[in-house]
Amino acid sequence: MPATSLPSSGENPDDGTGIPSGATKICDARGMAEIHRMFRAGFGEGPALIGGVPDTDADQADIVGDFLAMLSTGLHAHHEGEDTLLWGRLETRAPSCAVHVTRMKEQHAQMLVHLEELDASLPAWRASGRATDAASVATALAGINAALAVHLPDEEAHIVPVMETVITPREVDELSEHGRKATPKGKMFVQLGTILAAQPDGGEDWQHEHLPAPVRLLWRLVGKSKYERYRATLVK
Secondary structure: OOOOOOOOOOOOOOOOOOOOOOOOOOOOOHHHHHHHHHHHHHHHOHHHHHHOOOOOOOOHHEEEEHHHHHHHHHHHHHHHHHHOOOOOHHHOOOOHHHHHHHHHHHHHHHHHHHHHHHHHHHHHHHOOOOHHHHHHHHHHHHHHHHHHHHHHHHHHHOOHHHHHHHHHHHHHHHHHHHHHHOOOOOOOHHHHHHHHHHHHOOOHHHHHHHOOHHHHHHHHHHHHHHHHHHHHHHHH
């Protein structure tokens, strides 16, 4: 069923949420919150992972740094997808959502500062393992976590409900595909395991909703054990 058409004047009567009055849900955008859980959990455990690396242990710093780099790549891609594929559509189709979109753009810009700080500080620490280099990584990570604590619930409360009334299933898939393409080479099972572990039930429902049967089988036969071995090296 198509979304409710906007009045020709461009005015969009609603209750202040940005959702057109009488709008019908036309897509399922729960995936936004599901991916957000990965970023909350992954970056959230970052301080403890950094703190668990002994001074000058470059090998362990490289493992932890690689994990944080994977998360950074994923969050960059997640936000780039929204910047290029989502905001313009929301502004056009739900004009009164523009105030929320403007705030999202500002939050993305603030997040980008912290992500770039993380990206810039990781190489030195991964190479040296020194506590002095770890301090710069930890500072950037603190900024990311503070920004996520503001941005993610705001987006889930004010953007996702509007998406579900004006964004098509194909367009939701396009956003998801943009994120998947950014998965670093060789990190498919690590990233998948990180997503699954962040879900409330450990990812059982998520697998059945998002993964075809052959991929679920591959995860059970190969991916899960690879992820568990990886976690054993990551968490000391």
